[in-house]
Structure formats: structure tokens, C-alpha cells
Amino acid sequence: MSITLSQEKGKPCIYCTLPEILSREILGNSLAWAFPTNIPITPGHILIAPRRCARTFLDLTPAERTAVFDLVDKIIEVLKKVYSANGFNCVWNEGKLAGQSVSHFHLHIIQRKEGDTGLLGYDPRSMLYCTGDREPTSEEELQEELVD
Numbered sequence: 001m002s003i004t005l006s007q008e009k010g011k012p013c014i015y016c017t018l019p020e021i022l023s024r025e026i027l028g029n030s031l032a033w034a035f036p037t038n039i040p041i042t043p044g045h046i047l048i049a050p051r052r053c054a055r056t057f058l059d060l061t062p063a064e065r066t067a068v069f070d071l072v073d074k075i076i077e078v079l080k081k082v083y084s085a086n087g088f089n090c091v092w093n094e095g096k097l098a099g100q101s102v103s104h105f106h107l108h109i110i111q112r113k114e115g116d117t118g119l120l121g122y123d124p125r126s127m128l129y130c131t132g133d134r135e136p137t138s139e140e141e142l143q144e145e146l147v148d
């Protein structure tokens with residue numbers, strides 16, 4: 001058996017080698033698997049990762065991307081039933097600068113319900129949808145950016 005090393009520091013990758021994480025698999029296919037994180041934002045916070053130790057989404061093969069998103073569909077259906085979830089944050093951090101802490105691609109699925117208290121600093125809406133917080137870019141500027 002070969003040991004998968006983190007591409008960053010030469011340390012064994014925790015998603016590939018830690019028995020307690022590997023034993024958490026709740027759903028999988030030939031190329032990807034899903035497991036709950038031990039530091040959930042809301043109960044049932046699930047991570048989906050490729051079985052191969054690929055660092056980022058850009059490193060995944062088309063088949064691995066399909067395998068990951070097949071599991072997204074299935075996990076969402078499970079979370080709807082188990083937690084009566086009616087919303088989901090499906091996100092990944094692409095690279096260290098974007099907040100990726102484990103150098104093995106993983107997509108987060110965070111189940112959401114009306115009135116949940118699971119945000120605690122993790123709310124994409126606070127960054128992305130604050131209408132009025134920023135000056136809007138004019139259509140002219142956007143068109144110029146598209147040309148560059």
C-alpha cells in the first residue's frame with residue numbers, strides 16, 4: 001500500500017490516511033466519497049472528496065468531477081429527509097489563499113433550515129449579496145473587462 005503525501009509539506013494526507021476519517025464514509029462511488037466533518041457548521045455538515053488525492057477542483061478529472069456531483073445530489077436528498085433541511089450551502093475553498101486548509105479537494109454540503117444558528121461567520125451572503133455595500137460596476141466597465 002502506498003502512502004499518499006500532502007502535496008504541500010510531505011506529510012501524510014489526513015483524508016487519505018487517518019482511520020477515523022476514512023471510517024466515517026457514509027456514501028461513495030468508485031471515484032468519490034462523502035463523510036461528516038467533526039467540526040460541523042450545522043449538524044450533518046458533509047464533505048465530499050475524490051478518492052484520489054487531488055488538491056483542487058482544477059486537478060480533478062472530468063470523471064472525478066461527475067462522481068463528486070453525483071454524490072452532491074444524493075447527500076442533499078439524505079439531508080432533506082434526516083434534517084428536514086430546506087436550503088444548502090454547497091461550497092469549496094479552491095487553494096490556500098481562498099481558505100482551503102486540507103490539500104485534498106473537498107466540497108462542503110451544509111444543510112440549512114429557517115432560523116438555524118449555524119452561520120457563525122460562515123455566510124457567503126455576507127460577502128456576495130450585500131446590495132448597497134459596494135459601488136456597482138457600470139455596464140460599460142464590465143464590457144471593458146470582458147474585452148481584456
Ligand SMILES: [Zn+2]
Pocket residue numbers: 004013014015016052053054103104
Ligand atoms: Zn489526500
